[in-house]
Amino acid sequence: MSASAPLNTLRLAIRFSLREMRGGLSGFLIFITCIALGVAAIGGVNSVARAITTGVANQGQTLLGGDLRFQLTHRETDEREHAFLTELGAVSHSANMRSMARLTDGSDQTLVEVKAVDDLYPLYGELVTEPVLAKDAMFEEREGVMGAAAADILLQRLGISVGDRVSLGTGEFEIRSVITSEPDAVSEGFGLAPRLLVSLEGLRASGLIQPGSLVEHAYKIRLPIGATEATIEEVREKATADFPESGWSIRSRTNAAPSLSTNVERFSQFLTLVGLTSLVVGGVGVANAVRAYLDAKRPVIATFKSLGASGRFVFTIYLVQIMMISAVGIVIGVVLGALMPPIAASFLSSVLPVPQAGGIFPGALALGAMFGILVTLAFALLPLGRARDVPATALFREMGFDKRGMPRLVYVASALATALLMAAIAIWTASDRRIAVIFIVAAIFAFLILRLVSVGVQWLARKSPRVRSTALRLAIGNIHRPGALTPSVVLSLGLGLTLLVTIALIDGNLRRQIAGNLPEQAPNFFFVDIQSADADNFADLLAREVPDGKLIRVPMLRGRVVALNGVDVRDIDVPPEGRWVLRGDRGITYARNVPENSTLSQGEWWPDGYDGEPLVSFAAQEGRELGLKIGDAVTVNVLGRNISARISNFREVQWESLAINFVMVFSPNTFAGAPHSWLATLADPSAGPAEEARILNTVTRAFPGVTSVRVKDALEIVNDIVTQLAVAIRAAAAVALIASVLVLSGALAAGNRARVHDAVVLKTLGATRGTLIRAFSLEYTIIGLATAIFALLAGGVAAWFVVARIMTLPSAFLPEVALSTILIALVLTVGFGLIGTWRVLGHKAAPVLRNL
Template sequence: MSNFVARPSRFPTAIRLGLRDLRGGIRGFGTFIACIALGVAAIAGVGSFARGLVEGLEREGRVILGADASFQLLHTELPAAVVAALGERGTVATMATTRAMARTTATGDATKSSLVELKAVDPGLYPLVGRLETEPATTAAAALAPRDGLPGALVEAALLARLDLKVGDSLILGDRPLRIAGVIRSEPDRLAGGLGFGPRLILSLDAFRASGLIQPGSLIRWMYQLDLGSSQTSEADIRRVVADMRSRFPDAGFEVRTRMNASPQLASQIERFSQFLTLVGLTALLVGGVGVANAVASLVDRKRDDIATLKALGATGGLVFAATLTQVGLLALVGTAIGLAAGAALPSLVVGAFGSVIPIPVSTTVQPLELATAAAYGLLVALAFALWPLGRAHDIPVSALFRDTVDGTRRWPRPRYLALVAGTLAVLVGLSVATSFNPRLAMGFMAGAAGIFVTLRLVAAGIMAIAARMPRARNTSLRLAVANLHRPGALTPSVVLSLGLGLTLLAVIALVDASFRRQIEDALPARAPSFFFVDIVNAEAPRFDAFIAEKAPDAELNRVPMLRGRFVRLGGRPVEEIRARDDIAWALRGDRGITYAASVPQNSRVVEGSWWPADYNGPPLVSFDERMGQGFGLKIGDEVTVNVLGRNITARIANFRNIQWDNLGINFIVVFSPNTFRGAPHAHLATLTYRHAATAAEEIALLQQVASAFPAVTTVRVKDALEAVGQLATQIGTGIRGASIVTLVAAILVLAGALAAGHRARVYDAVILKTLGAPRAMLIRTYATEYALLGTVTALFGLAAGSVTAWVITTRVMNIPFAFAPLEAALIILLAILLTVGFGLVGTWRALGEKPAPVLRNM
């Protein structure tokens, strides 16, 4: 020994002691490593995959956009001077997109119609970038060229199925027949267009202009795709071109997208969704932190004699703390490394398994920043949850060698260790906020997680206090089970903390999903209109009203004028300088629907200010949505500037309205006084609501009649739109529920670890009770009753906390009614009981199998 002590070492004593102790293996630390690895893998995997999606969008931005830059304008085409200036920079291809109704050439009851997402292109130039794949294989120029007097069209296979057509057949778009020349298999710039509600139809610009669909005020987006001539053109070159065009034509009113932000909404949604999944992974990691604390506390408990011996030989409390921290740190590094390896491999695994169905290019390169962030999360959580039990190891006295093993004295760690815990938690919160897409959400999440942890600890203390004060039960098993809930070394705190957070998250996801589905399936269809009619030409509006009154006399038609405009200034501030909350910032991006009205619109009521007279003819006034106005910091009398048809219109806020958004009626954020747009070309938007429950046959018949009588009017059947939204919600919900399983798995791991950590105490209890004559069946009933009580109380708390959180999310964020789901609630309670009793009895069965003699000899 003297030679070993004298041997020089490059490591401090604490590290050498910790490393030497690890030579005996890592028994009892499987849960520790698994919890850290699982949480780190979730965060690293989600972060890497999301970053891979964003990088893929950026790398393939030129293909996704179909050009280096796209200059876009609603309703009207760009002036010839602007197009000419773009042509000086490179190749310019004109394109237009809108929604329209396509119908078969048959007449009467045989007519079929369908909503389509229409794209009109220059056949000789489309696509500027990328490749259009069709069946049969052809080019846009060949497919869209007229043949036998009919212009060609390319369609998606879904349209052929809806209209019962095939390649070579003809259909009618507007008042123009088209020949179906092929089926679209791959469209290079499809992602840049966002979500569509109908199948794609591509035709030439000449055919589009001849279709009769271009009317004053029609919702047509005109796009001028600019190819600068080289894929090596730098981002700085593109920015210079955009800046030059904006300075030369400041009043043109165009929006610009470049290959650097080819699909900004999609990139934003990817970041938001990845942020949510990252928080789910962090939840799993925090749940795993309980397992870390349990494992470290169990280590300290097993090492009490060793620690006391070291202190008897002169070791200080600080040395003991540092040596034990070395072990914990190394194990945390092992768990983190396993998690990082799994997370880094996730993008490649997903692309390999589902690459053919993912419509977005995914970069599978290693993402160092995301991996470093996940590693920091893992190590910080391990440190934060390990410091408290490690701090207690500092004060284990030498006299522990002579005390009974059931001494349950609990002491708070020294102030220095409490300060370390607080500092580590502060860094963890700071990391969460700094890496979050939404810092407020991250702060709210961390505050909520801390609140739930504290509340769970209080719940555990409450269970123990109530159990200690309950009257003695006559039934022996029940009496022992209640006593086990509050005795020294009870499993109550560990089990409640292990399951509580995981069950809370599970309840939140289940109840939010149930509320959303209830709103989609039950509430909305009962109150929602049956149809939306878009692009009703101003001159055709009276005839349209008369037609609907004749064909659907038992229905209510609500028609309003509609224009499209984008906010330029709010309250004297350019919209680029306004930093709004995420739930309302969407209103500042791109074009919004706007209208004018002489009286307060349906589904609205004035809550501040006053409405203008019906014959008002003064300076332009505007009515603003109350929630939006508050979010943007507006007040009565402030000025609002919108760009409509390339012109900036400024109006003063006369009032704020409370709007009922949940009935799918016609609602607008801003409503102007009628004199504001006098003489401006525009179309109308209408809804049709049946007073009785219309059958599908009635709705489809009316849809076909409107499509035949008014070819330029786009008809959207609300039930079809709700079905599309419901399918999207189902897919998102499935992904979220799948991600939440990570948290539940972490909770199960921690629960198993907590029950395993109490194995020694269970062996001691079982030996004493068996020695006193207790039969095995009674002990099993005792422990089963204890675990069932713990599981039930924890599930009830998780359900209550999850219900409150889900209520806040649904009513305050999603603005839909909260719907409690009894079946999901019952399943959560049953799951908690089965997990707790199941894992508990597995460990108990092992404890009951221990021989009494060896245990009694070592007491």
């Protein structure tokens, strides 16, 4: 009997729960909506992310252009390396570089991403062009002119069409087709300019490939049919072991687009955390709904207890009901989350040229459902526990549960344990756990501070001097009276507004930097691939053409960090914020003096004419992220040679200036005799668009092999990307704000019962409807202003941390964000408050007075 008693109790509780739920779920619509929104946000965002990453994995061969991809910078493979690659299978060689495409009459030019391919390209997938041409017809030489295919945007920029000609370097190319689809474009990385596709022979004939030119050579391998991942890993290990100084980076079909996958993962993590915030905000609505529901069930609970039901049995009945109702919201959220990937695919197809995997992603949806269950438990246990211990006599006498204090310790501990479990799962499933921890701590801190804000507002209202205005006196009394709406309104609206302020300030600061401050302090042009033989003539030309301009030029090579203190970087556990330094090739330079826009923070600079062991100056922040210190050894591979240098000093670098800066600056003797090109910037604040166009045309005519990048054009591309990201971020923030509004309306609705009694009594004592409306309006205005002030302070601090500490950009508080936040808070609190109040004031006095 004792063993079956709990099971029998549960069965009986479920029977009573189902009977009570026959009346419908009308009182739980906000509850269900909040849970559904949060679950849909988390499940949907993770489903979209997994659809993209799965699509990348499934199409790895096509996106990479082979089963394996070996990349070298500055140089092609030597004879031994090429023999090794050809033994593996079919090899397709392509070369990528940036250059300037010019009209043949020299009247206009634009930056292009040049990609030169061989006859085997592509090994996988299909190059789609319009009109459709065979590669021979597309690229062959006709009457001394090579062929090319171009992106449509290139034709638009230069005002040309198929059949017209452009100059590239010292060569001339005829545009014979427009590129519709390039199968391996994603694996090539982010591009600042439109694609121009030529043959390898055409690129070599253009004269652009010179010693030190910034050109990336990719060798894509098609392995024999049936090659497994184990086979690919064996090839990778053999290539690394047999060619330790080759300097090539190796990617496989399972990692076709690592930057894309990483960015999708990080972005989905951010949106997941925002979705979790909306779910937690909805949890406040859960608590309000449960409290209001139990208050309405007061006579039923009293009857249960009068008939001998234990507190545990009452708790079980209503916990079962709450979890059943929560299940409805979770199911709705899961369905919405499952529908999100195909919807997102239609919007992302033009922005993200990656085939998304179809189907349902149970893991992502289960994560959202799990968070929905945990949030329900965390916020429902306290009001349920409070109702469990209220005696029947008190339930018959009192209006509700607000005066009963805290529930038993076991319920408090259970709610806290559930919240901690939810935080642990959020951190455990995050790709960057440091960011997740910061987010969770900030959310907990916001909850505590919001609670203190509500207590502070009530304390100030209680201690405020007596005022003559009846309406204001009533408003102040309503703020601090027992059962006041102040805690619920401040908590529900505060979290949503804080998130909105944070995102608005981050977005505003980024746009301000891109569109405002950066162009003012940034150079007008970057010039890349200036050959050493042309460096002095290049400087003389700009000195004549732009006498007021400031030209800065430095030598530049490309190198990849292969070891730190003799340990292969692949074996080092690097924090996420520092991984970019070790990923792929980095620009490096050498210098006799400390570069501009940087200052020594630790160590000493090498003396003029230094000729000892190679030394390197490392950027201070990146050095800290990698755990480096003075005296550590850094090994880089440059032009197929591994070169080790000792860290001599650290520099604080102002990256936001967009001036020439490098993570690593070596002593001049490190690369003595190595072929390299030069990088230069030109700054002339007085130059307008017409003058910049003239400078660009002059440089391109005189030095066709030099790549000129107009900074404002690059910033416009970045601004477009930020705009696209901001749409998704704002959509996620809107979900949190909608949850806040729903919780706010639920909190106001839950307080309507007490408001009815207050309004009826006051009207009976002579208060007019106008006086009550003014009183309620003032009450909601005061609470709304207090919430807005908190949101501005908390959101401002959070945005400053992200912009100044994580992005290392100047952060400013934007007045328009503050004003809009205050207006939103007042409109929501006063608007929803008055909507509910108007219904309250319409109640007849007699029915209410009879039940007092």
